[in-house]
Amino acid sequence: MWTWFYKLASPPYVYGVAAALMPWFLGFAAIAIGYGLIGGLVFAPPDYQQGDAFRIIYVHVPSAWMSEFVYTTMAVAGAIALIWRIKVGFAVAGASAPIGASFTLLALVTGSMWGKPMWGTYWAWDPRLTSELILLFLYVGVMSLRSAFEDPARGDRAAALLAIVGAVNIPIIHYSVVWWNSLHQAATVAKLGKPSIEGSMLWPLLSMFVGFMLFHGAVLCLRLQGEVLNRERQSAWVREAINS
Amino acid sequence: MATAPDGLAVEQVHVWRGDRHVLQGVSIDVHPRELVHISGPNGSGKTTLLRVISGLLRPEQGSVRWQGQSIVRSRTQYQAALAYAAHEPALKGDLTALENMRFAVGLKRRTSASELQAALDRTGAGGCADLPARVLSAGQRRRVSLARVLAMRASVWLLDEPYANLDAAGSAVVSQMLQDHVRDGGLALVVAHRDLSLDCAVRRLELKP
Amino acid sequence: MSVGAWEAFFLVILREMRLSFRRPEQLLQPLVFFLIVTTLFPLGLNLQLSLLRDMAPGVLWVAALLSSLLSLDSLFKGDADDGTLEQLTLSGQSLTVIVAAKTVAHWLVTGIALVVVSPVVGTALGIPTSAFATMMLSLALGTLTLSWLGAIGAGLTIGVRRGNVLLSLIVLPLAMPLLIFGAGATDRAMSGTSVAGALYFLAALCVFTCTLAPFAATAALRITVE
Incomplete structure (x- = not known):
């Protein structure tokens, strides 16, 4: 069973699979996001309180979910790579970090755009947005640590460990931010996310989520190919792959 | 069953520094009462080899064994016997x-x-x-x-340039130390640029750049 | 004749203490930094004592976090630079014991000092004496937890140029729960509401970190030193 596992994790195999899967992910992502956007922006009725401003959730909520999902992927890939010394795990973690940071940034920007009409200001220290901001700091830390070492192998392992430590901390950070918010802010302010939602609003949202997931898959495959090629640039199969 | 191997066994150690292949399959067995003089030009990996044998550096390939056991496995016992x-x-x-x-x-x-x-x-x-x-x-x-x-x-000595910065009297002290150590049943690996002129057998390991 | 783990633990603590007290100016610098930062806030804001008092717990805690972070950079770096870290690694003792001893020693020297001078700063910021006990207890728990988080960060940034900036970058986000609950506890003590919840959470965080961080910091050291 283990030989099968290691074969699955061998760089040429991963490179091939990533190359083969990429177009499929991209195609289905286009369909799901297309349906979600049309359904969400055109057909869903405006919210009775928030009007059309609520429509930003079709981008904001999926990207907020993705930001945490990608962080988890990164930490798990790093843990696998550290524990079983499977180098492709480092490539996955390295490819994931910028994607996750982009989703986090997208969630932050869309969140504060929503905040302007709702709170009258772009930033009101909403607990979800604050957690999201700290998550962005964690991503930046992991990426800076990876690039700080002259020996890339060392940078990979250090970044993987930091990602794991961060993953353990994320629930604690989230809980403490919620506690802090309940202490300092009256509960009357509208909070982002988790509205009770009607079907015609919900289906496009789920479709957007699936679409974002597939899009992430496509970008991950693309970046993973680059990472694997760069890491394996000394080996024979890379020269063959490039020359063919 | 053969008697348990004593001493150090370095097997096919490979180390890369980035894209540079520093140690290209170094193997050597060292037994008690033996002294190995590691020499070679600058950049040939002498210090790297010593760090691998000490356990400070993990080689990408190959292994170091102490009394038949991998030094990663028997870290505590090995380190207790190591200077x-x-x-x-x-x-x-x-x-x-x-x-x-x-x-x-x-x-x-x-x-x-x-x-x-x-x-x-x-x-x-x-x-x-x-x-x-x-x-x-x-x-x-x-x-x-x-x-x-x-x-x-300790019974295993790993010395990196022990003669550096020493005057004639100091060098004599090092040579005496090494002879006594080997005579008392210890083993030593010594990185040095100069020739070791000792009253005991010295094996030589020459590293190529 | 071999040396037990506890014996090794106390020997390393003794070593660290002796090294710190040979350089008293390095002991005082984080404390002076703590005082200076807390002086900056009243100077930068308008001097209304009521306003200042509202901000006091936050100011105190931010300054405490920054000043203990300042000294964490050198936790392993000095030993790595002069080669003594290699000797410690090869000492035949578990590296986790050595890391734990160095971290605890760091807290004994810097964390306790912060706790001791905090009433002075608290008075200057208008924190009532009734809140001092909570403030000092929360600071003690918080700085110990931070020393552990910092040990992970210091281990990860040993071989890095300008590692102290990177250290702050990776440790501060992880330390935000400490700030929230630490300042929260002090805040509640000042307003006379129950502080138990925040203190319990700080204590839980401290125990949790003390349990897991030694292994994480050891792993970090192995990554950057090996």
């Missing part, structure tokens, strides 16, 4: 020579101040015992670090 002196003397400038000895040797075995002082006397650094290491000369620091090796009473 490693790096090229830099590894002294804390703010601690006296004796305190430096005490905190380094004290983690390996219980010692007394008089025993540490005796080791310092033997390498000719007895007068520096109560001086902070930062005021010592390079040669005196070398002597303190050699005294630390002595006081550890």
Whole structure:
């Protein structure tokens, strides 16, 4: 069973699979996001309180979910790579970090755009947005640590460990931010996310989520190919792959 | 069943530094009462090899075994039997020579101040015992670090350039130390640029760049 | 004749203490930094004592976090630079024991000092004496937890140029729960509401970190040193 596992994790195999899967992910992502956007922006009725401003959730909520999902992927890939010394795990973690940071940034920007009409200001220290901001700091830390070492192998392992430590901390950070918010802010302010939602609003949202997931898959495959090629640039199969 | 192998066995050790292949399959067996002189031009991986054998550096391929067991597996026992002196003397400038000895040797075995002082006397650094290491000369620091090796009473010595910064008297002390160690059943791997002229058998391991 | 783990632990603590007290100015610098930062806030804001009092717990805690972070950078770096870290690694003792001893020693020297001078700063910021006990307890728990988080960060940034900036970058986000609950506890003590919840959470965080961080910091050291 283990030989099968290691074969699955061998760089040429991963490179091939990533190359083969990429177009499929991209195609289905286009369909799901297309349906979600049309359904969400055109057909869903405006919210009775928030009007059309609520429509930003079709981008904001999926990207907020993705930001945490990608962080988890990164930490798990790093843990696998550290524990079983499977180098492709480092490539996955390295490819994931910028994607996750982009989703986090997208969630932050869309969140504060929503905040302007709702709170009258772009930033009101909403607990979800604050957690999201700290998550962005964690991503930046992991990426800076990876690039700080002259020996890339060392940078990979250090970044993987930091990602794991961060993953353990994320629930604690989230809980403490919620506690802090309940202490300092009256509960009357509208909070982002988790509205009770009607079907015609919900289906496009789920479709957007699936679409974002597939899009992430496509970008991950693309970046993973680059990472694997760069890491394996000394080996024979890379020269063959490039020359063919 | 054959008797358990004693001594160190280095098997097919490969180390890369980035894209540079520093150690290309180095193998050597060292038994008690043997002394190996590791030589080679700068950049040939002498220090790297010593760090691999000490366990500080994990090779990408190959293994180091001590008494038949991988040194990763038997880390504690191996380290208890090991004295490693790096090229830099590894002294804390703010601690006296004796305190430096005490905190380094004290983690390996219980010692007394008089025993540490005796080791310092033997390498000719007895007068520096109560001086902070930062005021010592390079040669005196070398002597303190050699005294630390002595006081550890280890059976495996890994010495990186033990003759560096030493005058004629100091070099004689190192040679005497090595001879006594080998005669008493220890083994040693020594990185040195000069020829070792010792009264015991010296094997030579020449590394190519 | 071998040396037990506890014996090694106390020997390393003794070594660290002796090294710190040989350089008293390095002991005082984080404390002075703590005082200076807390002086900056009243100077930068308008001097209304009521306003200042509202901000006091936050100011105190931010300054405490920053100043203990300042000294964490050198936790392993000095030993790595002069080669003594290699000697410690090869000492035959578990590296986790050595890391734990160094971290606890760091807290004994810097964390306790912060706790001791905090009433002075608290008085200057208008924190009532009734809140001092909570403030000092929360600071003690918080700085110990931070020393552990910092040990992970210091281990990860040993071989890095300008590692102290990177250290702050990776440790501060992880330390935000400490700030929230630490300042929260002090805040509640000042307003006379129950502080138990925040203190319990700080204590839980401290125990949790003390349990897991030694292994994480050891792993970090092995990554950067090996």
